[in-house]
Amino acid sequence: MAAVVSLQNVVKSYTRGRQRVEVLHSLNLEVQSGEFLGLMGPSGSGKTTLLNLIGGLDKPDEGQITVAGERLDRLSGSQMAAWRARHVGFVFQFYNLLPVLSAERNVEVPLLLTKLSRAQRKTNVAAALALVGLSDRATHKPTELSGGQQQRVAIARALIADPTLLVCDEPTGDLDRESAEEILQLLTILNQKQGKTIVMVTHDPRAAAYASRLLHMDKGTLARDESRTAA
């Protein structure tokens, strides 16, 4: 398997007030194509920072990041935006749907950046909503959907542009157990049936159990790397 994500000696720090805090210390990591990687660790261990770097939302202070064949640390802001649109789908803890738009309009948003016609966009949106089991909720607004349904809309939005990588930040953190199970099963199907590479940050050991590989982070370093059989 080829590495979809490759980090070499990545250093990242933030400035808090007058203090400079190094969050990631010379980190090395490879994620293979088709992996379902779980990232665990205590708060402040650098999980979300690592996820942001892999997803192209932030740049490292030092080191190299290659994702889907592109050196992200060399891209400009607009190049990075175009790269994200092509290669990464994001799923957030609090769904981050646009509240005034219907489910189908929310899913359509990433396609507005493509050259697809309106009819093609509509067809793709319908397929994505069918994939997450929400065809009958297409015209509903986020406030008219349950948390689990909103997260499924967010997953459909993340999938709509057929990205190389799905980046999920606590995707079940705001859901009840039943909805969380549904979302995790959906992610597993996407990983196993469609071969999507998934990187997921979670605090929940039950969610982590769905990952095929689990990385434990602590104080900005990789503390433990365990390959496992997914649940």
Place this chain on the structure above:
Amino acid sequence: MKYLPLVWAALRRKPTRTLLTCFSIVTAFFLFGTLQGINVGIDNVLKLTSVSHLIVQSRVNQGAAMPLAHKVQIESIPGVTAVAPFGIVIGTYQQPSNPMVIIGTDFDAMLKISTDLMVTPDQAAAMRRTRNGVIVGVTTMKQYGWKVGDRIPLRGIAPKADGSNDWQFDIVGTYTLQQPDWATRIFANYDFVNEALATGKNQSILFYVGINDPAKSAAIAQAIDDRFANSPNQTNTANEKDSIETTLGQIGDRKLLINGVCIAVLFTLLFLTFNTIAQSVRERTAELAVLKTLGFTDASVQWLVLAEALTLAMVAGALGVALASRVLPWLTSGPTLAAQGIGAQHIPGLVYAAAAAVALVLALISGVIPAWRARQLNIVAALSGR
């Protein structure tokens, strides 16, 4: 166009706030359109008014009656070619709420004085033959759906000599002007009106005076006023243009006033629109960060915010000016103005273009800072609520 749903969604996010801002912009542009329309309209009135004939009014009070005997004396002044008296019948047509003014005059003299009055010779002859005949402006004919041969019943506000209030006028012809919208007067025969009146007989509220040389209008006007200087009915004479300018001058510098009001309103609107867009961007920090996460560039997010400001200002501005374009003709088509030969005012193309430019500038100024903030938004900081 494909981004329109996003712009529309942003505006619908707080519908009450958007509606209130929209309402403010509509009101401001309604005022802008109406006031500038009036401004340009007055300029047009002045352009169309003539220096080639004089208007003689009472020195005591504009609109106060003068004796008809003045006519003969004015005609005797060198340089005067014709004099037409104005006797007025005020009444209502069909409904009490529909006032109408009929001007009793010497129509042949009017034709000599106002060379822009266009009437066919047949109809001018019919006016001479028909004592209760009237020549009606084409705009008024159209307004009431009248045609030549129709009879106009009028309920006068003052009783006639025979004790009744009912007048009957037969339409014998129509007149038009270079600007047909302003052909709004109804001319009757002075003698017919004068004989029927119970009070105010042999009087005129003004005299239209034709002169042979416009360059001598000031001297002739002075000669007329001098003629009546020792009379109990002194006169105030000026050419039509000067007369209107003097009247308008009494309310101050019209253009300065109107432009001042427009600037004050638009300046206030600038802050209001800026506040709406800025607040909207502040509230949508996370949403804008999500758009950037999904692949929208900094520049495209900036343009989305600017498009919001543009949509708001242009749509509401267009509504305001459209409303003004409906209301202004209605405001300026009353019977008093019609009797003065001033027809409905319409917003000229220049004001539409100015309104579009003002809306554009308003949107750009009020949207540029919020748009810049949206452009500078850091995704990671915004998503983590920092």
